[in-house]
Amino acid sequence: MSLQLGIPLFVVAVLLQATVLPHLRVYGGQPDLVVLLVLAWSTLDQEQEGLAWAFVGGLLLDLFSGMPLGVSSLALLPLAYLIGLLEAQVYRASLLLPLLLTAVGATAYHVIYMLLLRFLTDYPLSWSASFGYVTLPSVLFDIVLFIPVLRLLARWHDRLHPRQVKI
Amino acid sequence: MRRENRWLVTFGILLIVTILIIAGSQSGVLRIIQTAIMAPLKPAAGLLTDGAGAAQELTEDPLEYADLEERALELERLVAEMQVEIVRLREIEQDYYRLSDILNYASENTDQNFVTADVIARDTSSYLRWVIINRGTRDGVQVGNPAISDLGLVGRVESVAANAAWIRLTNDPESAINARLQTARAEGTVTGQLQGGLRMELIPQEALVEPGDLVLTSGLGGTFPANIVIGQVTSVRRQQADLFQSAEIRPTVDYDNLRIVSIITSFEPVDLATFDEVIESEGGTGQ
Known part of the structure; x- marks a missing residue:
């Protein structure tokens, strides 16, 4: 994803996450647009762009947060790294695998974020309440939204990086 | 270099940079950069927040929705520009009532100074209950200032940039x-x-x-x-x-529908000197 297209996309996602999406909350959970974008791009891209966007997206998220800059990046980077190690064709092969990936990836993001909140800032989080009230609804939102986001980005990705075919 | 090794090196570098950024952010060094990046995003965030808030008010109040539907029928004859104007004026009317309530509080508490601000965004983390307002140190807002609305206590300013401030709401788990x-x-x-x-x-x-x-x-x-x-x-x-x-x-x-808040930039704290006098006098009688 080029910077000219990626930065506006992530800025819009962060603005929506800070303004519109809080009004859609179910219990304490809301869709994690930036996490979805990072997961989707890491899934599609064979280069290291997923890592770069995890870093940039996390920083943009933290601009609109009370937490120190970089906390979200730190939670997103391991996900982008692990997903990027696998082959993109694996995800394109079926629908079930991307959904499983979202469930695991989004849950991992929330768990890492909660750990960072607890240990970096001493935030008084109740694990069980946080998981039931925030993490679970958020992950469910993410599972529902991942396929549309992945399809949109896949079109974009295929335009930017046309698949090469041996003749 | 093999692909996996390149990934690992990039991952390591980004991880180190991120940790340095967190350290810099916690010490306040990066506040200027944060202010500079947020400045152009503020108007867009404000517009989106207003739009989302107005949309939520429409869907939450069936009476108001029915009223608006009736009005919409009446206004079918009018041009689209007039419809937009009416919606805009309704927003201003609501802001007026909120502000006049805040003003009433202000006139009753003459020892306090206020700065009124718009809520432009909410914390992107679902675990935190913070909001961001469009006033900062340039308007006299400081860390620790209480924030109120026409209905009561909203929270406390926890972080300030030149043109924005982060408020920890009263219902945040750390409050x-x-x-x-x-x-x-x-x-x-x-x-x-x-x-x-x-x-x-x-x-x-x-x-x-x-x-x-x-x-x-x-x-x-x-x-x-x-x-x-x-x-x-x-x-x-x-x-x-x-x-x-x-x-x-x-x-x-x-807290979910906060649009306007007032920051109390100065107030007369409760006089604790009275307790000192009591302690002194008790100490005096004991001697």
């Missing part, structure tokens, strides 16, 4: 406010709950707490002015074995 019960005359601490409510803890066992009792700031500690409404007691939890009782509080402020 703790010295409070008192209006009727029971007992004091305690109001803490935020992840589920959005409030809980008053450390209420003495002998206090007669009943549902409906108003909870106000006590002013002790000097962080908030006294007598700002926080909420109302909905239920009480009292066990003989405990040292203190606790109460669930329904906040008067609707």
Whole structure:
């Protein structure tokens, strides 16, 4: 994803996450647009762009947060790294695998974020309440939204990086 | 270099840079950069927040929605520009009522100085209950300033940039406010709950707490002015074995629909010198 297209996309996602999406909350959970974008791009891209966007997206998220800059990046980077190690064709092969990936990836993001909140800032989080009230609804939102986001980005990705075919 | 190795190197570099950024952010060094990046995003965030808030008000209040539908039928004859104008004027009207309520509070508390601000965004993390406003150090806002709305206490300014400030809402799990019960005359601490409510803890066992009792700031500690409404007691939890009782509080402020807040930039804190005098006089009699 080029910077000219990626930065506006992530800025819009962060603005929506800070303004519109809080009004859609179910219990304490809301869709994690930036996490979805990072997961989707890491899934599609064979280069290291997923890592770069995890870093940039996390920083943009933290601009609109009370937490120190970089906390979200730190939670997103391991996900982008692990997903990027696998082959993109694996995800394109079926629908079930991307959904499983979202469930695991989004849950991992929330768990890492909660750990960072607890240990970096001493935030008084109740694990069980946080998981039931925030993490679970958020992950469910993410599972529902991942396929549309992945399809949109896949079109974009295929335009930017046309698949090469041996003749 | 193999692909996996390149990935690992990039991952390592980005991880180190991120840790350095977190350290820089915690020490406040990066605040200028944060301010500079946020400045162009503020107007867009403000517009989106207003739009989302207005849309939510329409869907939440069936009476208002029916009223608007009726009006829309009447306005079919009018041009589209007029419809936009009416919606805009309705927004201004609501802002006017909110501001006039805040002004009433301001005129009753002449020892306090206020800065009125728009809420432009909410915390992107679902675990935190913070909002971002469009006023900062340039407008006299400082860390620690209390934030109120026409309905009561909103929270406290925790971080300030030149043109924006981050407010920790009263219902944030890390928020703790010295409070008192209006009727029971007992004091305690109001803490935020992840589920959005409030809980008053450390209420003495002998206090007669009943549902409906108003909870106000006590002013002790000097962080908030006294007598700002926080909420109302909905239920009480009292066990003989405990040292203190606790109460669930329904906040008067609707934190999900905050649009305008007032920041108290200066106020007269509760005079604790009285207690010093008592201690001194007790010490004096003991000698």
